[in-house]
Amino acid sequence: MSTKILFLLAAWILCTSSAWSQESIAAPFLYFQPSARASAMGGAAVAMERSSFEAFTNSAALVRAPKFVVSGSWQNPLPIFDRAHAYGSISYAFDSLQAVSLSGNYYSDGGHIRTFDNGSPGGSFRANSMLLTGTYSRALNNDISIGAGVSLLQVNLAPINVNTSTGSATSLLFNVGALYRNLAPEATYSGGDVETAKEFAHKGVSVGIAIATIGPAVKFSSSSAGDATPSTLTVGAAYSPLRTSSEGVQVGFDLEKRLQESGIVNRIHAGCEVNFLRYFCLRAGYNAGTASADPSFLTLGAGLRFTFYR
Numbered sequence: 262m263s264t265k266i267l268f269l270l271a272a273w274i275l276c277t278s279s280a281w282s283q284e285s286i287a288a289p290f291l292y293f294q295p296s297a298r299a300s301a302m303g304g305a306a307v308a309m310e311r312s313s314f315e316a317f318t319n320s321a322a323l324v325r326a327p328k329f330v331v332s333g334s335w336q337n338p339l340p341i342f343d344r345a346h347a348y349g350s351i352s353y354a355f356d357s358l359q360a361v362s363l364s365g366n367y368y369s370d371g372g373h374i375r376t377f378d379n380g381s382p383g384g385s386f387r388a389n390s391m392l393l394t395g396t397y398s399r400a401l402n403n404d405i406s407i408g409a410g411v412s413l414l415q416v417n418l419a420p421i422n423v424n425t426s427t428g429s430a431t432s433l434l435f436n437v438g439a440l441y442r443n444l445a446p447e448a449t450y451s452g453g454d455v456e457t458a459k460e461f462a463h464k465g466v467s468v469g470i471a472i473a474t475i476g477p478a479v480k481f482s483s484s485s486a487g488d489a490t491p492s493t494l495t496v497g498a499a500y501s502p503l504r505t506s507s508e509g510v511q512v513g514f515d516l517e518k519r520l521q522e523s524g525i526v527n528r529i530h531a532g533c534e535v536n537f538l539r540y541f542c543l544r545a546g547y548n549a550g551t552a553s554a555d556p557s558f559l560t561l562g563a564g565l566r567f568t569f570y571r
Contacts, residue, residue, distance in 0.1 A: 286521055287430070287479035287488035288390045288416055290368035295334045295348035301562020302532025303546025305513030308440065308469035308499040316350050316362040316396045319471040319495075320408025321440035323398035324360040329353055343371035358400045366392040390416045392434070392474075404443045410436045414490065416479055434476035434490055442467040449501045463511060467499045475520075492520040497530070509536035513546075526551055532560065540567050 296314035299306035306318035313332035315322040333349040345368070352362035370388035391414075398408035412434040446465035472494050478487030497515030504510075515530040532546025542564045549557040 285488045286491050287432070288368070288392070288414060289491055290346055290390060291366065291392065291474050291491045292493075292519075293336075293346050293368075295336075295346070295366070297334060297562060298534070298544065298564065299532075301544035301546060301560050301564075302513055302530075302534060303548045303560050304517075304528070304530035305497060305499070305515045305532040305546060306530075307438075307471050307495045307497040307515050308442075308467040309511075309513055310440075310442065310463050310467065310499075314348075314350065315398075315408075316352065316364045316394060316410065317348065317366070319438040319440060319469050320396045320398055320410050320436060321406045321438040321469065321471075323352055323362055323396055323408055324354060324358065324400045324406050325440070325442070326352055326354065326360065330362075343369075345369045352396075360398045362394075362396045362398075364394045364396070366394070388418050390414070394436075396436075404441060406440050406442075408438045408440075412436070412474065412476075414474075414476075414479065416481075418481065428481075430479045430481045430487075432476050432479045432490060434474045436471065436473040436475070438469065438471040440467060440469045444468065449504050451504050463499065463501045464504060465501065468496075469498070470494075470496045489521045494518040494520060507537070507539040510534070524551060528555070536566065540565060542566060 294300045294304050294306070295317055296306060296312055298312055299309070299314065299318060306312060306314070309318065310322055310325045311327070312318060312322070313326070313330055315326055330352045335345065335347045337345050347367045348364070350362055350364035352360060354360040368390045392412050394410050394412040396408060396410035398406060400406040414432045414434055415429065417429045443464060444466040448466065449464040473492065474490050475492045476490055478489055480487035495515055495517045497513060499511060499513045501509065501511045510533070512533045513531070516526045517528040517530065518525065519527040527550070529549040529551065530546065532544060534542055534544045536542045544562040544564065546560045547557070548560060
């Protein structure tokens with residue numbers, strides 16, 4: 262029943278999103294993918310398990326993660342500018358049915374020069390934004406799980422107050438997700454390897470849906486309508502054609518709708534991950550914009566996989 266409600270909510274959002282559209286977006290850094298694995302796979306992640314970034318990609322997958330996970334990333338999206346994006350998360354599974362996490366998403370927009378009305382410089386300041394999120398995930402059975410999160414967004418554009426305008430604004434945001442895994446597990450070849458389940462959680466096909474950062478507009482002035490938040494609706498699938506204790510192949514495909522933009526689908530994410538020799542993996546993908554003005558690009562990556570403690 263919970264997953265049916267989520268899909269009905271997603272359909273309603275998709276049909277009415279054009280009515281929500283606003284010209285300006287607050288905190289667009291929330292579109293950035295913090296996971297190196299997902300980024301290398303073209304951004305495909307909503308149906309992936311054990312990514313260490315479940316709180317960001319799909320809260321429903323959190324309960325499928327290991328018992329205790331600490332993850333983080335740092336990137337400079339535009340190296341020629343003084344900007345940085347950092348993400349950190351800590352999660353804990355109480356049992357096989359429930360898990361929680363606390364995560365932080367930070368973006369520094371670099372240094373800026375403040376000017377007075379006459380154009381003369383009045384000092385410098387740094388603009389930044391921060392999103393703090395608490396997430397809860399629950400397994401409904403061995404294959405279906407759901408999740409939800411609440412976030413506090415703080416956007417700091419300037420360090421001063423001018424009349425009724427402020428340099429800072431806050432907003433309360435929400436996210437929900439659902440994951441249905443182990444569809445057609447016989448479609449995964451394991452060669453009768455009994456150790457497969459210990460090394461790789463994913464078999465067959467998984468289907469996921471996530472609605473992220475939905476909430477009221479971010480207002481910097483009491484008299485303005487405010488800026489929209491970068492809300493997204495993502496649906497996707499993942500398939501593992503091969504899983505043994507030392508090799509594995511997984512492909513992912515996501516469709517992303519940005520609710521403040523026109524069109525049914527705004528970005529398409531597709532990628533593949535190949536595990537070999539037990540510890541190594543190679544990844545490739547394609548991140549495509551559906552509009553002619555949107556960038557599209559290939560992605561590549563590599564990783565090392567090992568267990569600290571079992």
